[in-house]
Amino acid sequence: MQRILVALPILAVIVLGGFFLWGLNPDRDPNAIPSALLSKPAPRFDLGPIAGVDSPGLKTEDLMAAGEPVLVNVFASWCVPCRAEHKVLTRLARDEDFPLYGINYKDRPEDARKWLEDLGNPYDRIGADESGRAGIEWGISGVPETFLVDPSGTVVWRFVGPIATEQSQDELRAALKAARGEAGS
Amino acid sequence: MIPELGQFALALALAVALVQSVVPMLGASRGNLVWMRSAQFTALGQMVFVAGAFGALMWAFVVSDFSVRNVAENSHSLKPMLFKVAATWGSHEGSLLLWTLILTLFGAGVAVFGANIPHALRARTLSVQAWISVGFLSFMLFTSNPFDRLMAAPVDGNDLNPLLQDVGLAMHPPLLYIGYVGFSIVFSFAVAALIEGRVDAAWARWVRPWTLAAWMSLTGGIALGSWWAYYELGWGGWWFWDPVENVSFMPWLLGTALLHSAIVTEKRGAFKSWTILLAILTFSLSLLGTFIVRSGLLTSVHAFAVDPERGVYILALLALSIGGSLTLYAVRAPAMEGGGLFAPISREGGLLVNNLLLATATGTVLFGTLYPLFLEALTGDKISVGPPFYNASFVPIMLPLVFVMALGPFLTWKRADLRGVLQRLRAVAAISVIGALVVWYLVTKGPVLAVLAFGLGIWLFLAVLQEWGAKIKLFRAPLGESLRRARNLPRASHGMTLAHLGLAVCIFGFVGSSAWKEEVVVFAKPGTEVQIAGFDITFEGVEQVPGPNYMAFRGTLVVMRDGDFVQNLYPERRNYPVARSQTTESAIRHTLAGDLYAAISEPAAENTGNAWTLRILYEPLVNFIWIGSFMLVLGGALSLSDRRLRVGAPRRAKAPVAAQPAE
Numbered sequence: 001m002q003r004i005l006v007a008l009p010i011l012a013v014i015v016l017g018g019f020f021l022w023g024l025n026p027d028r029d030p031n032a033i034p035s036a037l038l039s040k041p042a043p044r045f046d047l048g049p050i051a052g053v054d055s056p057g058l059k060t061e062d063l064m065a066a067g068e069p070v071l072v073n074v075f076a077s078w079c080v081p082c083r084a085e086h087k088v089l090t091r092l093a094r095d096e097d098f099p100l101y102g103i104n105y106k107d108r109p110e111d112a113r114k115w116l117e118d119l120g121n122p123y124d125r126i127g128a129d130e131s132g133r134a135g136i137e138w139g140i141s142g143v144p145e146t147f148l149v150d151p152s153g154t155v156v157w158r159f160v161g162p163i164a165t166e167q168s169q170d171e172l173r174a175a176l177k178a179a180r181g182e183a184g185s
Numbered sequence: 186m187i188p189e190l191g192q193f194a195l196a197l198a199l200a201v202a203l204v205q206s207v208v209p210m211l212g213a214s215r216g217n218l219v220w221m222r223s224a225q226f227t228a229l230g231q232m233v234f235v236a237g238a239f240g241a242l243m244w245a246f247v248v249s250d251f252s253v254r255n256v257a258e259n260s261h262s263l264k265p266m267l268f269k270v271a272a273t274w275g276s277h278e279g280s281l282l283l284w285t286l287i288l289t290l291f292g293a294g295v296a297v298f299g300a301n302i303p304h305a306l307r308a309r310t311l312s313v314q315a316w317i318s319v320g321f322l323s324f325m326l327f328t329s330n331p332f333d334r335l336m337a338a339p340v341d342g343n344d345l346n347p348l349l350q351d352v353g354l355a356m357h358p359p360l361l362y363i364g365y366v367g368f369s370i371v372f373s374f375a376v377a378a379l380i381e382g383r384v385d386a387a388w389a390r391w392v393r394p395w396t397l398a399a400w401m402s403l404t405g406g407i408a409l410g411s412w413w414a415y416y417e418l419g420w421g422g423w424w425f426w427d428p429v430e431n432v433s434f435m436p437w438l439l440g441t442a443l444l445h446s447a448i449v450t451e452k453r454g455a456f457k458s459w460t461i462l463l464a465i466l467t468f469s470l471s472l473l474g475t476f477i478v479r480s481g482l483l484t485s486v487h488a489f490a491v492d493p494e495r496g497v498y499i500l501a502l503l504a505l506s507i508g509g510s511l512t513l514y515a516v517r518a519p520a521m522e523g524g525g526l527f528a529p530i531s532r533e534g535g536l537l538v539n540n541l542l543l544a545t546a547t548g549t550v551l552f553g554t555l556y557p558l559f560l561e562a563l564t565g566d567k568i569s570v571g572p573p574f575y576n577a578s579f580v581p582i583m584l585p586l587v588f589v590m591a592l593g594p595f596l597t598w599k600r601a602d603l604r605g606v607l608q609r610l611r612a613v614a615a616i617s618v619i620g621a622l623v624v625w626y627l628v629t630k631g632p633v634l635a636v637l638a639f640g641l642g643i644w645l646f647l648a649v650l651q652e653w654g655a656k657i658k659l660f661r662a663p664l665g666e667s668l669r670r671a672r673n674l675p676r677a678s679h680g681m682t683l684a685h686l687g688l689a690v691c692i693f694g695f696v697g698s699s700a701w702k703e704e705v706v707v708f709a710k711p712g713t714e715v716q717i718a719g720f721d722i723t724f725e726g727v728e729q730v731p732g733p734n735y736m737a738f739r740g741t742l743v744v745m746r747d748g749d750f751v752q753n754l755y756p757e758r759r760n761y762p763v764a765r766s767q768t769t770e771s772a773i774r775h776t777l778a779g780d781l782y783a784a785i786s787e788p789a790a791e792n793t794g795n796a797w798t799l800r801i802l803y804e805p806l807v808n809f810i811w812i813g814s815f816m817l818v819l820g821g822a823l824s825l826s827d828r829r830l831r832v833g834a835p836r837r838a839k840a841p842v843a844a845q846p847a848e
Contacts, residue, residue: 006518009462010511013469017504019555022562024480024496080706084786084798118708166766 364403
């Protein structure tokens with residue numbers, strides 16, 4: 001019995017070592033958050049507008065209608081990082097000139113309306129996703145989250161968390177450039 | 186030229202380490218005293234060569250020699266001198282060199298101060314230490330040479346990550362490493378004892394000061410790191426259960442268990458094989474930490490540049506050292522004879538509970554840290570394990586530990602009278618319950634667990650004081666008599682009291698700042714007012730202030746309470762143009778009752794005017810964490826200075842109560 005007991009630590013370590021060896025696979029990036037949607041068509045959804053906000057609602061067909069890549073941003077008034085991201089997106093949408101669509105995730109219409117009045121409304125369309133159903137369809141892991149959809153309705157880029165740092169903005173510009181290049185050729 | 190000398194010194198150190206890993210070990214098995222004693226000189230030689238290499242690298246940083254790749258990537262000519270020096274250990278290669286330097290320092294320490302250790306044990310220990318040196322020196326020379334040259338030297342460097350340009354963080358790695366790597370010598374002692382096939386009370390006594398020294402540094406290093414996270418990251422928290430925080434915390438938990446089980450081995454000859462196992466596992470966890478940080482295995486804020494080749498090399502090192510030592514353990518441990526018998530209710534029993542709980546807690550943290558890896562390997566899902574898991578699993582293990590911790594020092598060896606102890610603690614228990622109820626009345630929000638934990642903190646604090654008071658007959662004898670008794674008490678005993686009090690103080694800080702924290706995040710324009718925890722705070726605006734290698738936006742906040750001016754706070758947001766990144770310099774009003782904490786981040790677009798994201802927190806009792814940590818370290822130092830640990834032959838303590846060991 002004791003012989004088995006004293007061999008337990010080494011056995012546990014061997015099992016752990018197997019996992020570590022697997023984890024060292026150079027193709028594996030623990031920071032990458034996989035998205036089932038990447039390079040796949042955007043999901044089917046149809047959201048009405050937020051009550052009391054001028055922007056029209058958002059549905060799958062709208063993503064293709066623009067004829068150029070569009071940015072879909074999932075936001076909520078209760079989400080603090082969204083505040084930080086909001087101005088960056090406002091500026092980027094103006095400077096880089098792309099259509100910016102919003103999905104207002106699990107939010108009360110009056111809160112969302114006040115938030116947009118306070119901070120400004122850069123969105124060309126906003127779908128009100130009060131139930132969070134569209135969020136599930138998009139497979140979001142949290143708010144904010146942002147998707148770039150090309151004119152064929154394919155999700156080409158995804159970003160988890162606020163687009164606020166220089167790095168994330170560069171990433172978005174690069175993805176935008178790539179999506180536009182493909183559409184032009 | 187000097188970097189080449191550094192590299193040459195590293196190669197020499199490797200050669201010396203190779204000799205040291207064979208000759209003393211052979212000498213010990215053949216009884217050749219000259220071969221055994223050679224370890225003392227080679228251990229010193231190794232230390233001198235590695236120190237020379239470290240000096241050479243530091244020199245390259247000080248004079249900003251950008252032809253060295255490491256310097257070009259991690260330094261900048263405009264950086265303040267302190268951070269040029271600290272950048273020596275800011276990169277993967279440099280920190281590895283520091284790691285090895287500390288490894289050889291501990292080897293040299295045993296060579297110089299280990300005069301009371303038998304020759305054979307000392308020779309074997311130093312040989313095992315040299316095995317570790319060989320592993321890390323070759324790792325450095327073959328995969329991560331800190332002295333790599335760049336063929337075309339750049340005009341200026343890339344600058345060190347600005348987050349790391351901070352005094353607290355300049356000191357954090359050396360302290361943490363002394364702790365981490367210090368456990369290597371305990372590991373070497375354990376493996377040497379297994380090879381020798383003999384573990385006795387004397388062995389435990391020789392090992393204890395080294396364990397204590399490593400534990401103290403690790404405590405200090407972890408506390409400094411969490412202090413840095415608190416004021417530099419701008420999130421207002423001090424512990425995030427990040428994988429890299431966890432890998433420094435696990436050796437601490439297990440090292441704490443080791444400190445206590447070594448007492449039982451020393452005093453009663455029991456727990457031998459368990460103490461050996463703890464010694465091996467504690468250092469294994471340190472190695473695991475080194476591996477996780479440098480292999481990119483898990484997502485963390487501390488990631489070094491990831492290189493699969495390095496990961497495989499460290500994993501091989503890990504397999505050899507941990508696998509080898511545990512196999513040796515599996516072979517040799519059954520032969521170790523059991524020690525003194527004891528009743529379930531006794532000092533030994535109490536320390537056993539301590540060890541079981543600490544080991545379980547370590548296992549819990551290990552599981553939480555590695556679970557994302559397991560899950561991804563088995564199912565492909567990616568998740569992260571955060572504070573909710575640890576609050577639900579780790580905290581409930583710690584609470585009974587704190588409860589038992591108060592009782593432990595009252596218990597006698599072999600057999601104790603639990604009923605008698607509980608009776609003596611009746612008053613303490615009553616005060617703790619009343620204290621907890623008062624806290625509950627004052628702070629109605631927050632989880633019930635927080636109130637319970639706070640009550641247990643009071644319980645521990647008072648029980649430790651009562652035990653100390655009983656030892657020196659405080660208030661039972663004239664004051665002079667008490668003072669005389671306090672003077673005669675071993676320092677290890679005072680050390681235990683201080684360290685246990687320190688933990689109680691920490692608990693107040695942990696509970697206060699995590700359960701009763703208040704937080705406000707606003708979008709602030711000049712004139713914006715915020716109310717928090719009885720303070721009225723007005724945002725006055727932001728101005729630009731230049732720094733040596735950055736440009737700062739400094740916000741001004743006027744803090745008032747009940748209409749009276751309290752003070753101004755100046756949180757900053759710094760832009761480092763060379764490193765292309767920003768840091769947050771939070772502004773904190775420190776008081777014992779709690780910290781008022783402010784951080785800002787800039788407007789993302791110029792056209793939106795002067796609106797800034799302002800984050801204000803009130804963290805009650807948070808400073809108790811640092812005070813308590815300091816008491817823990819000081820308690821360890823007191824205990825380390827006990828003369829019992831310096832005299833050679835084991836001595837029977839005369840006074841029965843004076844035989845209290847430090848914990």
